[in-house]
Amino acid sequence: MTFPAANRISLFAGCNRHVGEMKVDGSVLRLASLASTMMACPGPRSGADDWINTFTKEPLTWYSVGHALVLTAEGTQVLLMEKYS
Numbered sequence: 001m002t003f004p005a006a007n008r009i010s011l012f013a014g015c016n017r018h019v020g021e022m023k024v025d026g027s028v029l030r031l032a033s034l035a036s037t038m039m040a041c042p043g044p045r046s047g048a049d050d051w052i053n054t055f056t057k058e059p060l061t062w063y064s065v066g067h068a069l070v071l072t073a074e075g076t077q078v079l080l081m082e083k084y085s
Contacts, residue, residue, distance in 0.1 A: 001069075001080055011056070013048035015041035029060040029071070
C-alpha cells in the first residue's frame with residue numbers, strides 16, 4: 001500500500017496493482033472504486049485480487065502503532081510496516 005498523492009491510494013498484494021481515490025474521516029478510510037491492471041495470476045497469487053476487492057469493499061478502520069499501520073475490516077486485521085530502502 002502506498003499513498004502516491006493526496007487522497008490517492010495504490011494497493012498491491014502480489015499480482016495486479018489497484019489504484020483509486022480515498023477519503024479519511026477520523027479513524028475511517030473509505031476507498032472509491034479501484035481500477036487495476038488485468039494480469040493473470042497463477043498459483044498462490046491467484047486469489048490476491050479478490051482478497052483486495054473483498055477487504056476494501058467496506059470502509060476500513062485504521063490506527064498507527066509506531067511506524068506501522070493497522071487496517072481492520074470485517075474481522076480481518078492487516079499490519080503494514082514501513083518499507084526501508
